[in-house]
Amino acid sequence: MKVGIVGLPRSGKTTVFSALTGQQPDPALPPGRTTLGTVRVRDPRLEALHKLYPPAKLIFAEVVFADVAAAPGRKGLDRASLTAMRDFDAFAQVLRGFPDETGAPPDPARELADLEAELVLADLDVVERKLPRLQKGEKPAFPAEKELLGRLKEQLDANRPLRLAGLSAAEARNLSGYAFLSQKPLLAVLNVPEAAVREPVPEALAAAAAERQVRVLVLSGEVERQIAELDEESAREFLRDLGLVESAAQRFIAAAYGLLDLISFFTVGDDEVRAWTIRRGTEAVAAAGKIHTDLEQGFIRAEVMRSEDLLALGSEAKCREAGKLRLEGKNYVVQDGDILHIRHGK
The missing domain is CATH 3.10.20.30 (Beta-grasp domain)
Known part of the structure; x- marks a missing residue:
């Protein structure tokens, strides 16, 4: 499972990626180059099972997070970044929940809409280049491809993401080769200052997310970065001081599992106790x-x-x-x- 940490410039996406993975992307990377970070999925069931097989090796399931280098100075996403994003299974969009360097207040609902518009336009470009070839007699990759793409064009023309197009499981499988961006599951991550980590989601963002059937997770990238640098006991104490039960990293991973409808099964024995990730x-x-x-x-x-x-x-x-x-x-x-x-x- 590969989850892309995406967001508009200055949203703090790289800070969030670094806090989750411990990886620091090279700022000199060209646009579209991806930095990967692997995170263990802590599961109390697996850890309890390991106690029944103490000599065995304990192997957690893993989630791969990805950060894509963007072109400097752009307000939106460049073509190289959009192309790289097609390789991800799902997106976690980081939204700025703090004033920018000029003091301008955040507008996360607008950022959510702006990125969605970019993904929709990128998908529309793919559909508009493919449809004429099918209409001229190009052999379809699957039955009714032309008709399905025509339906998708109507959805995209209305500025609606493909994940809300009501596709059947068979249709989604047939379209997998296109790697449509707006078809991929999306999680919204509101990146806020430390003082705001327990505040409710702003009403405008909650409404925008509900309209798009997107879940919102609130975290502070800077707080998570500090937690990542602490040992386990110090991290628990820090979380208690903030009034939190668990780090956002664990909530983030749980949300990613839910986003992709993933579950875990286990194998146990004297050699290893291991978690495996599969789709429900x-x-x-x-x-x-x-x-x-x-x-x-x-x-x-x-x-x-x-x-x-x-x-x-x-x-x-x-x-x-x-x-x-x-x-x-x-x-x-x-x-x-x-x-x-x-x-x-x-």
């Missing part, structure tokens, strides 16, 4: 392939336990005795918190 609705055979392609190809059955059952009973043997371990076939839909052991042939 993934079947057991595909989840096996996430672990290793050989397991998918030779899939026979999946032994399934719930993590809460193993934690409550204390061992796999007791889960088996209590009837909490079951066998499932390849079409079983894996649930968040499942523990899988894959039976497979050679």
Whole structure:
């Protein structure tokens, strides 16, 4: 999973990226070049399971965040940045929630609308270049491609993002090769001063986000940067002083999971205890392939336990005795918190 940290100039997006990942992008990077940072997904269920297998290696799931270098001096996004953004699975748009260097007050609702307009125009450009070729007889990549793109053009002409176009799952899959920007899930991140981290979302932004079906997360990039530099105990104390339960980094990761409809399943054993990330609705055979392609190809059955059952009973043997371990076939839909052991042939 790759989440792009995006935003208009001077929104603080790079500060937020650095606070989340500990990476500092090179300011000399040319427009469109991407800096990646990997963050572990802390999961208390996984950490509790590890206590049942103390010699085992503990391996967390990971989220990759990306920061795209923008052209200096521009008010919006340059073409190189827009092209790089097509590689992301979702966007987290950082909105300025503090006065700029001239003292001008923030207007995050306008920033949200401005970036959306740029994404819509970029997608409209793609559609308007493709449609004439299809109309002249170019072979479509999938049935009804011309008709679907015509529908999308109407949506984009109305300045509406494609994520609100009511696409079916099949239509979304067919369009995946286009990597439309406004089709990607979006999270709004309001970057505020330390004193404002517990204040409610401004009404204008809340309304603009609700209209676009976008969730808003409030954080202070500067506060998160300071937290990232502290040890675990000092960080907890700092959060308590601010009246917060957890860092925005963890809330950010949870929001990213929700944004992409992701869940975690676990594998456990004496060698490692590990979390794996899949999309909700993934079947057991595909989840096996996430672990290793050989397991998918030779899939026979999946032994399934719930993590809460193993934690409550204390061992796999007791889960088996209590009837909490079951066998499932390849079409079983894996649930968040499942523990899988894959039976497979050679």
